Amino acid sequence: DEDIPHQTLKPVNGTLTVCDTGNYPPLVYISAGEKVNGFDIDMVERFAEYLNMDLNIVTMGYDAVGPYIISGKADMSACLLAITPDREENMLFGDPIQTNFACLIVKSESGEANTGLIAWLKDGVQNNLLKESRWKLIVSGINVTLTISVTALLLGTLLGCLICLLLTRKTKWAKIPVYIYNAIIRGLPVVVLLMVFYYIVFGKSGVSPVIVAIAAFSLVEGAGIGSNLKGAIDTVDTVQIEAARSIGFTAFGAFKRVTLPQAIKVALPGYLNGFVELVKGTAIVGYIAIQDLSRAGDIIRSRTYDAYFPILFVALVYLAITSIMVWVFKLIIRRVAK
Numbered sequence: 619d620e621d622i623p624h625q626t627l628k629p630v631n632g633t634l635t636v637c638d639t640g641n642y643p644p645l646v647y648i649s650a651g652e653k654v655n656g657f658d659i660d661m662v663e664r665f666a667e668y669l670n671m672d673l674n675i676v677t678m679g680y681d682a683v684g685p686y687i688i689s690g691k692a693d694m695s696a697c698l699l700a701i702t703p704d705r706e707e708n709m710l711f712g713d714p715i716q717t718n719f720a721c722l723i724v725k726s727e728s729g730e731a732n733t734g735l736i737a738w739l740k741d742g743v744q745n746n747l748l749k750e751s752r753w754k755l756i757v758s759g760i761n762v763t764l765t766i767s768v769t770a771l772l773l774g775t776l777l778g779c780l781i782c783l784l785l786t787r788k789t790k791w792a793k794i795p796v797y798i799y800n801a802i803i804r805g806l807p808v809v810v811l812l813m814v815f816y817y818i819v820f821g822k823s824g825v826s827p828v829i830v831a832i833a834a835f836s837l838v839e840g841a842g843i844g845s846n847l848k849g850a851i852d853t854v855d856t857v858q859i860e861a862a863r864s865i866g867f868t869a870f871g872a873f874k875r876v877t878l879p880q881a882i883k884v885a886l887p888g889y890l891n892g893f894v895e896l897v898k899g900t901a902i903v904g905y906i907a908i909q910d911l912s913r914a915g916d917i918i919r920s921r922t923y924d925a926y927f928p929i930l931f932v933a934l935v936y937l938a939i940t941s942i943m944v945w946v947f948k949l950i951i952r953r954v955a956k
Contacts (some may be wrong), residue, residue, distance in 0.1 A: 632672070746927050897940055
């Protein structure tokens with residue numbers, strides 16, 4: 619307290635961005651109100667006051683802390699990082715503020731007997747969801763997951779239509795960029811593409827990680843939707859198109875009245891499957907400091923040390939979301955098929 623006193627002046631020296639894992643209580647943890655608390659946070663708050671700076675705390679998975687600092691997205695980290703020679707080549711470490719000892723934890727054979735499934739569920743709900751209103755983390759995670767998924771689907775649909783349009787052109791030069799684009803998107807794992815976008819393409823731009831995730835998943839969806847729609851168009855018999863042209867339809871009119879309705883019917887099942895895979899695929903966005911549904915489960919598990927309930931509950935939520943989406947899309951498919 620004597621070395622770093624509390625400051626009462628309005629911060630004038632910019633913003634200090636600090637990254638942390640958010641899941642090592644009591645050093646750092648995220649409360650139900652999504653506020654980051656703990657000893658690490660108390661320390662960096664005092665440090666920011668001492669520098670007369672605003673404080674911006676970003677939480678992420680442990681593996682993302684190093685890249686986040688090295689890429690310049692954060693000024694520092696106060697989380698539990700072991701100091702190794704390899705890490706010292708890329709990051710500047712301060713003096714250690716604590717020394718920790720590893721220990722092995724095993725289940726006691728003399729522990730309480732299994733009280734049954736109902737009791738386990740009751741305790742799981744109480745400790746993982748109701749206590750400290752941790753269910754709010756799940757709700758917030760669902761909102762982020764659906765925001766990324768739905769927005770990426772809409773943008774990916776627009777991009778996919780453009781790709782399909784280029785693929786249907788007779789000139790080869792219009793197709794070459796699409797072939798290259800599809801090769802890159804299909805050749806890269808989504809998690810690698812996501813991290814390339816976040817740490818390299820949008821490196822020091824300050825763009826929100828949610829926007830980066832939407833952009834990356836939109837590109838992936840665009841490639842799939844474009845190819846799916848092109849394949850559906852190719853299934854339409856050319857005789858029908860020629861017949862429409864022979865009775866006075868323009869090329870666009872024939873496409874609108876004959877080709878497109880049939881192509882949509884063929885493409886819709888693939889479109890549905892693509893969206894389901896998109897929702898499940900967003901589970902990796904925790905790599906770029908986004909607190910989605912899967913990350914919310916990780917945060918709860920780090921607080922309760924419950925090995926099963928948070929994972930199973932998050933899995934059930936994903937299953938519920940995708941099942942509802944499948945049901946909605948099937949209703950749409952039946953309507954279109956009439």
